[in-house]
Amino acid sequence: MTAPLPAAADHTYDLGFARWVYANINGGDKLSLCMQCGVCSGSCPIGTQMDYGPRKLFMMIRAGMKEEVLSSNTMWNCTLCYRCVVRCPRGVPVTYILQGLASKAAELGYGAKEDNTHFARSFWWSAKSFGRTDERLVTAKYYFSFGLKEGMRRGIGNLKTALGLIRTGRMHLGTPHRIKDRGGLQAILAKAAEIEKREGADG
Numbered sequence: 001m002t003a004p005l006p007a008a009a010d011h012t013y014d015l016g017f018a019r020w021v022y023a024n025i026n027g028g029d030k031l032s033l034c035m036q037c038g039v040c041s042g043s044c045p046i047g048t049q050m051d052y053g054p055r056k057l058f059m060m061i062r063a064g065m066k067e068e069v070l071s072s073n074t075m076w077n078c079t080l081c082y083r084c085v086v087r088c089p090r091g092v093p094v095t096y097i098l099q100g101l102a103s104k105a106a107e108l109g110y111g112a113k114e115d116n117t118h119f120a121r122s123f124w125w126s127a128k129s130f131g132r133t134d135e136r137l138v139t140a141k142y143y144f145s146f147g148l149k150e151g152m153r154r155g156i157g158n159l160k161t162a163l164g165l166i167r168t169g170r171m172h173l174g175t176p177h178r179i180k181d182r183g184g185l186q187a188i189l190a191k192a193a194e195i196e197k198r199e200g201a202d203g
């Protein structure tokens with residue numbers, strides 16, 4: 001007797017998604033060059049920590065699996081090592097595409113639960129506020145971005161390491177280091193935001 005077919009997976013396919021990626025993601029227009037050889041996924045040192053390797057993610061983009069692509073952890077776990085870019089036989093800028101997807105996914109409200117999103121926000125907060133990354137404050141902000149209880153748990157869990165860093169002079173105590181011209185930094189960031197907004201509006 002023939003076994004019954006498994007129930008169809010509950011996918012929604014957005015057939016305009018690939019076109020949207022081509023038009024809105026930096027390097028996305030090069031996706032059409034991908035021949036699905038899998039060299040990128042096979043070269044990726046962090047592939048086992050990704051929901052889907054780059055090859056599969058690109059296939060899913062073409063298939064219109066918008067929700068699965070934008071809610072995957074693939075782009076958040078990419079370490080920007082560029083091995084895939086160096087090895088891709090078709091010159092697909094895999095890393096840029098993943099970073100562009102992460103940025104758009106965050107803009108659209110995806111990725112909020114990813115560890116790396118919390119870390120990126122904490123890092124950016126420090127860079128913007130002080131012009132430097134203060135590892136103590138970045139770490140504290142990152143830990144407590146998961147809530148008070150989780151922040152305490154992570155802090156206590158790493159207390160020994162922190163004390164060791166202080167003892168050996170690898171982590172300073174006192175006020176955060178700041179750049180001198182923070183006003184200049186704010187002006188640069190405001191200009192960058194203005195350019196980004198203008199280019200976004202131009203499509």
Ligand code: SF4
Binds near residue numbers: 034035037040058087
């Ligand atoms: S290595 Fe390049 S061509 Fe091959 S699957 Fe990856 S992106 Fe596509």
Ligand code: SF4
Binds near residue numbers: 040046080
């Ligand atoms: S750049 Fe990202 S996707 Fe490419 S090999 Fe490195 S970690 Fe993997």
